[in-house]
Amino acid sequence: MEIKREDILHLADLSEFALDEKETESLGGDLQEIIGYISQLDELDTSDIQPTYQVFEMENIWRDDEILPQDATREQLLALTKNEKDNQIKVPKVL
Amino acid sequence: MKYLPTIGIECHVQLCTKTKLFSEVDNDAKDKEPNSCVSPVCYALPGMLPRLNGEAIKMAILAGRAMNCEINAHSRFDRKHYFYPDSPKGYQITQFYEPIIGEGFVELPSGTKVRIEHAHLEGDAGKLTHFDTYSLVDLNRVDTPLIEIVSMPDIHSAKDAHDYCKELWRLMCYAGVTNGDLYNGNMRFDVNISIAAEGAKELGTRAEVKNLNSFRSVERAVEYEIKRQSKLLDAGKKVVQETRGWNDAKGETTGQRSKEEAKDYRYMPEPDLPPINLSAEFIDEESAKLPLMPKDYREAFGGVIAEDILEILLDYPSLMQKLKEIDNKYVKSVSNLFASVLLAEEKSAEYLNDLPSAADLNELSSMNEKKELSSTATKEVFLRLFDPQMKGRGAKNIAKELGLIQENDLGALEKIVDTVLAKPETAKAQEDFKAGQEKVLGFLVGQVMKESHGKANPSVVQDILRKKLS
DSSP states (O other): OOOOHHHHHHHHHHTTOOOOHHHHHHHHHHHHHHHHHHGGGGGSOOTTOOOOSOSSOOOOOOBOOOOOOOSSOHHHHHHTSSOEETTEEEEEOOO | OOEEEEEEEEEEEEOOOSBOSSSSSBOOOTTOOTTOSOOHHHHTOTTOOOOOBHHHHHHHHHHHHHTTOOBOSEEOOEEEEOOOTTOTTSEEEEOSSSOSBOOEEEEOTTSOEEEEEEEEEEEOOOEEEEOSSEEEEEOTTTTOEEEEEEEOSOBOSHHHHHHHHHHHHHHHHHHTSOOOOTTTTSEEEEEEEEEEETTOSSOOOOEEEEEEOSHHHHHHHHHHHHHHHHHHHHTTOOOOOEEEEEETTTTEEEEOOOOGGGOOOOOEEOTTSOOEEOOHHHHHHHHTTOOOOHHHHHHHHTTTSOHHHHHHHTTOHHHHHHHHHSOGGGHHHHHHHHHHHHHHHOOHHHHTSSOOOHHHHHHHHHHHHTTSSOHHHHHHHHHHTTOTTTGGGOHHHHHHHTTOOOBOOHHHHHHHHHHHHHSGGGHHHHHHHHTTOTTHHHHHHHHHHHHTTTOBOHHHHHHHHHHHHO
16 A cells, blocks of 8 residues: 555644645655555455454453542643643634 | 425433543533543543443443343444544544444334434543633543434434434433433434435435534424525525534524545544443343333323323423322322423422422322312412422321311301301392392302301302202
């Protein structure tokens, strides 16, 4: 599979990344290499093999519906944001 | 040209679990400070791991059963990627490939059946508030458990769209899986609408009206879209496939700028959550906890309570449970009392928080049946049964304290009638009545009622008077 320039631009668009020309080119190269590496799997016939969704063979891991104290306070969490206002995270206008 | 509308509805239901879907933090953010019900999982801090809430699985089973749906033994979670400030993870954890709830149907009061395609569990996103130059993000709603219910396009009118949403709301409330508070967004509806010439083989191009939060707005949005699309087609134009927003004040939908080509969510299996594999026993055990549903009450009370009254009362699950507890023979009179209070007093919500006991309602109805209470007095005592100061005393004591119990004892009543007839001021009326003037009987009954301090049963008094004056 060949990664085209449009594919990179599409992915950048989906990810809300603004890429300059140099980055577009180098990311294209990186992605091409990754895809090429994974493509080795195409050499195998997997038509009879069920997809593996996880490798630990665990299932039904769930917890009780009880509130527990949290490790992080609102202040700690808000401290991680660039801008805040009225205890909310302030972001550029969207929509 | 005549067009047939075709409508499919997606409904998001917020589950009323104590904690969120993927972490042990408070799920009830109502009236709480912004960003106070959040955990590192909601915030998507590096290294965080989602921990699935077992209660949400149990509720999903109940919700599915309420809609006559198959419960899929095997289900699992996927990541749906999109970048938006309401989602710190950069993806939503949902069930895209293998949802927990399979096919089923919802039957509307009109008898129309709307098939359910599937329903799945997912985490809600945060809340954005938009201002002039910026938006504020509150993550309290992140990972509130949702069930998204996807209907088949089986709806063909605005009325049925309204009724479907309302019935879903009832089913979810009866199943006890949501608080059902529409005003606070506990249920939200996305409506897909297309129209096609009657008899056409193919469906028209659809528009999706997103994020409606009342049955009325669903109905109005569908009516508006049918008109808008009909006008376009009549003028030889085309309907554009797009997402539209609803402006409730203006009563119209407007196209939203959206990147249609960007609808590429790159789903992948959620590696942090092992799959769910439910045994048949577990599914049966949880399904058995489903309480009586609206259709059960329609069956039970259909011949007893008038249909229009029943449909109003069905909005209140606790009330239907109460009707089920009382004596069958009193269901009709008690349901009428509830209906008159709910309709006339406009206090429905507060009245229904703490209903009178079945014993009180039985006693009240029995007193009314024995004519110890007039219908006015019955309603009066009924209202007192909701009064926190009075309710503990019981229907009979309240009636006694208020002096509302009617005198039905013939001997006692005859004595009172004799006293009244012995009074000189009633002499003329007695003569007039004997002379054939029917209407003076009312005056005489009134005098007896006065003498009895309002406690005499007027129809019994009338009988006695007729007998004595004949």
